[in-house]
Amino acid sequence: MSILDDFRSKEFLDQITILNEVAGSKDPQTLPGLIDLLKVPVGDTSIDYMVVNALNAVLSQDPERTVRGLSDEHAGFRTLCIRVAGEHRFEQAAPVLASLAENEEDPDRLMEVLTSLAHIGDPATLPTFRKFLNNEDPFIQALCIEALGKLNDHDSIPELKGLVEESEAPERYEVCEITTWKSIEALASIQTDDTLRFLVDKLHHKNPTVRRIITDAMISIGSPVIPLLLEAFETGDDDHKVLAANVLGFIGDKSCADGLVAAFDKGLAETPNVRYALYEALGRVGTMKGIICLVDGLNETEELTLMAVITGLEKHxxxxxxxxxxxxxxxxxxxxxxxxxxxxxxxxxxxxxxxxxxxxxxxxxxxxxxxxxxxxxxxxxxxxxxxxxxxxxxxxxxxxxxxEESTRKALAADDSRSMCAMHRAILTDLGFEPFIASNGQEAFEFIERGEDFDIILTDMNMPVMDGMELVGKIRNTPGFEDTPIIMVTTESEGSQQSLAEKTGVTTFITKPFKPHDLKTKINDLLA
Missing domain, CATH: 1.25.40 (Serine Threonine Protein Phosphatase 5, Tetratricopeptide repeat)
Incomplete structure (x- = not known):
């Protein structure tokens, strides 16, 4: 006798009690009754939902029945078995799921099958993920890319690199596509010298969101990528040097500081924006060689560069x-x-x-x-x-x-502590009450709380939410359609400014800059 006998004739509260008990006990004897209730629902949404949960719980203890269910004629039960097989990583289900994927034409059902296969993570299913790597559905494609990365598939490296390369095409670079994002994460996960070198080369990708994803991946990888970043600092252009220094500073290893000091001694930080980035990085790491280099930087005359030197020394x-x-x-x-x-x-x-x-x-x-x-x-x-x-x-x-209390408000977002301090000094000199954020998300939270601003300053490259994404969200917020936005950047490529203008940036200033120059821009915009 099963607890589900005469279930349909019982009162609503009794049905809930029974299904809760089944979900907790996971009694295999209830499986036939639950399958019947799934295939012929009682018609109450709450009860039918609880039947699915209870059936999920019972199937989680029965891999054999779950695998048989993958071929069941009832679509609902078949889908549930697909999900259970993946959720509980039933390895014996992998061959059946791979076979289902090969013959599935419906994109939604294919997504279900591939998701389950990805959770199981059986290397034998690599051919299945490779097959759908170029599927026309970007979400299916992204799922396969992610799976190939987790399965450490070296054979897919050329294709993954190709997807990132294609994302810089003139008609595509303005948007960070999910396939680009997942390709970067997969390459970082596979982590060969080839994939790491490729990602370092792409550190100055045309799209700022892609740059942020690559930066986050480099910081997460840490030590293995340090030699490649130091090489990029020595051989790259100024934009690449700035980004490489930033990543090295956030990795924070002693070898990062030693390598940057050596590059500085070779005369590879001649321009103000590169020196600024180098001092910022050395301040984050705090080695003896780095501190000596910062002390030498006390002779810098550029105000922002000097601010980076002082900010670094304050910690040590x-x-x-x-x-x-x-x-x-x-x-x-x-x-x-x-x-x-x-x-x-x-x-x-x-x-x-x-x-x-x-x-x-x-x-x-x-x-x-x-x-x-x-x-x-x-x-x-x-x-x-x-x-x-x-x-x-x-x-x-x-x-x-x-x-006296300020009557005007200004918002500034930058992940650099010295840059934030400079913004604060400039804005208060002009009579603003400053609101300072270390990334775009923090900045937008001020707006979500109801703060109103006369002017907004933002960096382009920031963690969590970059300047481009922040500007887009601001421009889509009622009341901020015409608020002046100044983007502060080290970028030299015209494509970046063009993209920022399309997003809604009013004007630009390149760092390091003289405070007078930013004050003049602000006054001109608000005149």
Whole structure:
């Protein structure tokens, strides 16, 4: 006698109780009754749904019956068996599923079969995934690409590389297709010297979303790709050097910093944007050689580059660094002013605390602080001076202003801490209340919360959500159709700016830039 006897004649609540009990017990004796209820439903949506769940639970304990069900005449039961076989990785189902795929013409059913095969992950099914690698349905194609990557199929490497190559065609590069995304992940998963070298070569892909996917893959791979990235830094153009330095900084291995310092010593970081990226990367890693290189960077005169140097040094304060900065600040010359301003704008409180002991260096820092128009920065350093205490600190506190609340708001998004600090300083100088985000998703969250902005600044290349995707989402948000958007980029290719303009960017500025240049752009846009 089965618990499902006379099931159809029972009350609704009793039926629910019985099906919950069956799902929990997974009693194989209930299988015939459940199959009958699936093929001839009771007609109540809730009950019919619970029948499927209970049948799934019971079949999960019966691979043999599940495999037989793959050939059942009833489409619903056959589909359920396909899903159960994949969900529970029944290896004995793989040959039957492969045979089904070979003869399946309906795209939806084929997707079901291939999904189940992908979950099982049997290397013997590689020919099946290769067969559908160029299917006209992009989702079927993407599923096969993903499966081939997980199965480490070296034979598919040329075709996967070809798909990425094709994605840079003039009529295709504007959109990151799912097949491109999955091909990159598959190549990264297969992880041969050939596939890694190819991905490094494509680090400056025409599409920013593809660049982000490749960057994420490189960071995830880590050590094996470091030599190739260092080679790219030495042999690539400026755009490639910038992107390679960024990835090396995020990988954070000692060899990354040593390789970048060696490249710097060879004179391979001559342009400001490459030096900026190199200093940013060295600050993230923090090796002794890297810190020495950053200390040498204290002589940089470009404000943004100097900000990257200070931001990097703030994480690794040591006596030698403090002595060098003390001498330079005490000189009270133009470079001392630049350094003091960079320390304040970068909110380098550890450096400030160490340097304040020297009257000459401390006076330069407080002079720079008194000129800040950022109340949040002022409050942070005021708190530090209160902690330091004493008559001199009290006098310096009295010199610092209390600012009026800003009436205009601006949003800035960049994954670089030094760039964010520079944006903040520029925006507060212009009288804006700044909202700062480290990626496009964080930036868009401010808009979703109901914040309104007079102007928006965004980097092009960012993790999580890049600038291009952010701009597209902003332009599709009511009320932001005409908000001025400035894209900050290191890009030199005209195709990138053209794509950004189509997305909705108002104008561009290339980093590293002089604060005056960005201020002028903002004032011109809002005039």
């Amino acid at each position: 304060v040591n006596p030698g660094m403090v002595n060098q900065l003390t001498k330079m600040l005490s000189a009270a010359d133009d470079q001392a002013e630049r350094l003091a301003k960079a320390i304040v704008n970068a909110r380098a409180t550890r450096l400030f605390d160490a340097l304040y002991e020297s009257a000459g260096a401390g006076d330069m820092l407080v002079d720079a602080l008194a000129e800040s128009r950022d109340q949040e920065v002022l409050d942070e350093f005021k708190g530090l001076l209160v902690e330091i205490g004493g008559a001199r600190a009290d006098e310096d506190l009295a010199r610092l202003p209390d600012l």
